[in-house]
Amino acid sequence: MVGTATEKNQFDEGRAIKLAQAGDGEAFDFIVRQYRLPLINVVYRMCGNVQLAEDAAQEGFLRCWQHLASYQLTGSFRAWLYRLALNAAYDFLRREKPQISIEDLGLSATNDVEKHVSLSQQKDMIQKAILQLPEASRIVLILREYDGLSYREISETLEIPIGTVMSRLNYARRSLMHILQPVEEVP
Amino acid sequence: MKNTCPEGLNAYFDHELDPVREKQFEKHFSECADCQATLDQMHILHDMLISAPEPQGLSSEEQFLSELKSKLQMSGQSIHGAPPKNSVLLGIPLLLIFSLVAWQLLGWIMGMVDFIPGLSQIIASLFPANLLVDAQINGLANFLRWIPNANILWVVIDWNWINQILYLVMLVSLYSIWTAWWFLRQRPEWFQSFKNNQWR
Numbered sequence: 471m472v473g474t475a476t477e478k479n480q481f482d483e484g485r486a487i488k489l490a491q492a493g494d495g496e497a498f499d500f501i502v503r504q505y506r507l508p509l510i511n512v513v514y515r516m517c518g519n520v521q522l523a524e525d526a527a528q529e530g531f532l533r534c535w536q537h538l539a540s541y542q543l544t545g546s547f548r549a550w551l552y553r554l555a556l557n558a559a560y561d562f563l564r565r566e567k568p569q570i571s572i573e574d575l576g577l578s579a580t581n582d583v584e585k586h587v588s589l590s591q592q593k594d595m596i597q598k599a600i601l602q603l604p605e606a607s608r609i610v611l612i613l614r615e616y617d618g619l620s621y622r623e624i625s626e627t628l629e630i631p632i633g634t635v636m637s638r639l640n641y642a643r644r645s646l647m648h649i650l651q652p653v654e655e656v657p
Numbered sequence: 658m659k660n661t662c663p664e665g666l667n668a669y670f671d672h673e674l675d676p677v678r679e680k681q682f683e684k685h686f687s688e689c690a691d692c693q694a695t696l697d698q699m700h701i702l703h704d705m706l707i708s709a710p711e712p713q714g715l716s717s718e719e720q721f722l723s724e725l726k727s728k729l730q731m732s733g734q735s736i737h738g739a740p741p742k743n744s745v746l747l748g749i750p751l752l753l754i755f756s757l758v759a760w761q762l763l764g765w766i767m768g769m770v771d772f773i774p775g776l777s778q779i780i781a782s783l784f785p786a787n788l789l790v791d792a793q794i795n796g797l798a799n800f801l802r803w804i805p806n807a808n809i810l811w812v813v814i815d816w817n818w819i820n821q822i823l824y825l826v827m828l829v830s831l832y833s834i835w836t837a838w839w840f841l842r843q844r845p846e847w848f849q850s851f852k853n854n855q856w857r
Contacts, residue, residue: 499722506721514712523712528725535729596709614671615706621673640667647698650705 487547491538498538502531505548508617509555515612518601522562529562530555549619549626556609556627599649603642610635611642666692670699750835754828 483504489497509530514523533554541550600608613619613627625632668674669682686693716724 502722502725503718506718510712510715515709520712520714524716524721528721528728531725532728532732536732592705593708593710596705600706600709611706615703621668621671636665636667639671643667643699643702646706647702650702 483547484543487538487541487543490535491541498535501534501551505531505551508548509551512552512612512617513555513559515597515600515616516556516559516605516609517563518597522559526555526559526562529558533558545626546623549623552613552617552619552627553629596650599646602649603645607638607642607645610638611646614639666695667699670696750832754832 483501486497486500486504490501506527509527510520510523513526514520517523530551531554534551537554541547600611603611609628610624613624614621619627621632621635624635628635630638665674665678665682669679674682682692686696715721
């Protein structure tokens with residue numbers, strides 16, 4: 471055992487991972503508490519469905535626990551955890567694709583830029599615009615903009631070269647600028 | 658952006674460039690209104706993205722943890738106990754097979770045990786008969802004379818190929834079952850998908 475459960479007020483991530491690898495449930499609890507919201511947020515931005523985001527985050531943690539013992543502390547743990555949750559989300563989405571569409575995500579369907587666009591409508595439109603991006607570019611943008619992952623971490627999370635990260639991010643930003651153009655023009 | 662504009666505006670915006678390249682970009686911005694405008698748009702876009710709605714109606718942290726623990730228990734694992742180590746799970750059947758082989762070799766040398774029916778005969782057939790008989794009469798068999806029936810077992814040759822094959826099939830089947838169980842334990846979601854007929 472690397473340490474005891476009572477010593478963990480000042481957990482740092484590396485220590486918590488080592489303890490959890492040794493089977494310490496409290497250390498794993500700490501990891502879950504630490505990453506619950508970021509994971510849910512990433513999946514939510516990706517699919518726009520809160521329930522699916524929570525389920526995918528749970529599945530991600532489940533897979534994390536199952537594979538934690540063999541996890542090597544060489545790469546970014548965050549990137550690894552994100553990959554697990556995103557893969558879980560893709561699995562869910564593949565299964566449930568026919569039932570989920572952008573229109574069903576509880577977003578307002580207004581596109582009328584002639585009218586005054588309230589703040590909440592604008593937020594809805596941003597979320598909707600994000601969902602209009604191709605999946606591959608969308609996830610790169612989300613990981614960068616919302617979670618602040620470095621290009622290297624994104625590359626590890628998605629298992630793609632850094633050059634691809636850069637080109638997808640460039641594409642996503644340009645597409646979003648194009649999609650959101652009318653909103654920007656509203657006085 | 659003009660053709661002469663340096664590539665990597667996104668990398669500059671995301672602070673992914675080394676200091677030298679960053680300086681080059683900053684110098685370029687003072688001369689290029691297009692790039693400056695694109696950079697400004699990136700800032701606006703970032704601010705807009707950050708203002709996108711947060712997920713609403715999430716379950717509480719405690720509820721999330723409790724559901725996670727239930728799922729872990731349902732998948733045959735507990736959060737309070739060491740997670741399975743791949744090396745151990747793979748090592749156990751390998752150790753069992755190694756032990757079996759070791760016992761068999763010991764049994765073969767002593768002439769008392771034949772865990773794998775017919776194996777002694779196969780091994781015997783691999784060596785020149787004279788050598789084996791010499792070894793039996795002058796070597797190990799004499800040395801192991803105190804063991805009842807040692808000599809008899811050494812000499813009796815029973816070509817029980819069917820037993821041999823059945824035994825190997827049994828071993829392969831057991832190992833396959835073990836491997837399948839181990840694999841499903843590693844990827845319970847596949848098992849779940851299979852149960853839900855998602856593979857059709």
